[in-house]
Amino acid sequence: MSGELSMIGSVILALFLAGYLGQQYLPPPKPKVIGLDLGTTFCSVGVFHPGTGEVEVIADEQGRKSIPSAVSFTATEVLAGHEALELADSNAHNTFYDAKRFIGKLFEPGLLEQESARYPFKVINNNGSAEFVVFTNRSFTVTPEFIGSRLLLKMKKMAELQLGVPIQKAVISVPAEFDERQRNYTQRAANLAGLEILRVINEPTAAAMAYGLHKVDVFNVLVVDLGGGTLDVSLLNKQGGMFLTRAMAGNNKLGGQDFSQKLLQYTTERVRQEFGVVPTLKEDIHHLRQAVEAAKLNLTLHATATVSVPLHLHSHQASGGPRTSAVLFRTVITRALFEELNEELFQKILAPIKTVLAEGHLGKEDVDEIVLVGGSTRIPRIREIIRQFFGKEPNTSVDPDLAVVTGVAIQAGIMGGSWPLQVSAVEIPNRHLRKTNFS
Structure with missing residues (x-):
């Protein structure tokens, strides 16, 4: 009897050892x-x-x-x-x-x-x-x-x-x-x-x-999700291993595309001031939009960004005929200018934050964690507005x-x-x- 128990114990030990060695040295299974x-x-x-x-x-x-x-x-x-x-x-x-x-x-x-x-x-x-x-x-x-x-x-x-x-x-x-x-x-x-x-x-x-x-x-988590086209703010309450969404608010017409559009309008006006006409070719508008988007991304890390785009501008000669001019439009955008152009939009972020706190019956000091989601929350001014409102750093x-x-x-x-x-x-x-x- 003792021999059988010893054999069973040896088998169990061998299985545990095989499992341990498998985890250590065998390639793990692929995710399915x-x-x-x-x-x-x-x-x-x-x-x-x-x-x-x-x-x-x-x-x-x-x-x-x-x-x-x-x-x-x-x-x-x-x-x-x-x-x-x-x-x-x-x-x-x-x-x-x-x-x-x-x-x-x-x-x-x-x-x-x-x-x-x-x-x-x-x-x-x-x-x-x-x-x-x-x-x-x-x-x-x-x-x-x-x-x-x-x-x-x-x-x-x-x-x-x-x-x-x-x-x-x-x-x-x-x-x-x-x-x-x-x-x-x-x-x-x-x-x-x-x-x-x-x-x-x-x-x-x-x-x-x-x-x-x-x-x-943590108990009270505020999630600020600001992507390319929408702003969603959610107040989560965690109890044990469960999350309850207590309140939601947002703006479905506010996001990174709107911030880029402000910059596009500014650069288009600069083209008009410098060359007398605005871009009308689809390809030119597309390239200018791409350059503006790249500048916006660069301004999250740097104080300045350069927009440099070749354009083919259409104008009319004195004789009335059309004329196409190939030009290089180049301008430097500062972070301060970008923030000035968008400050009114940036401040709109606080409205849904205040709403979810009111509907969740919480003060801003009761929020344990502020979680940032969406690429637009990289913008330094947006993080600063959230930091100033709560008096503490959001989780980044x-x-x-x-x-x-x-x-x-x-x-x-x-x-x-x-x-x-x-x-x-x-x-x-x-x-x-x-x-x-x-x-």
């Missing part, structure tokens, strides 16, 4: 569940690596860790991401972006017309749902979830290329204010891309997980562009049973919550 951030302006995909416990945000062939949320139709193909964005000016009627604003949403006819007026592509109302009209060698319509599916398919292929395994399952993030219909249509977009969604997680909760706040003793330990996808990837790792398992945060649904919108 990806995390997806289908953003309004940019999208990202990430995975949680078993064994190391590290999150990898997957880059494309050029090393870029996010792709523009744009899809463009030509007569022969459908392009997504950076390739689509390149056609934003030359193929404006067939290049669709901001589809997330429309997905799963029911519109009154007048409201949809008002929402779609600012886009160069055509949006129609189909029984309350938005659809986009494509004009190539024939005319047809596509749904917002189809646009989303092309972006998700591209990110699925990026992940498969990087990991070397087929991917069929994912966790995806959505804005906290998305209702059941919007969440279902987001999942439908993933299904069209050949993905099964294991869980839908709110973007603020994903961001909090990226910052590791699910593993530390995570790349704000990648905070949501990092948190979603952690959740994907948990859903996929990765080792070592992370402490998971569970969301408490708050179905009575309504988002306050400013404009």
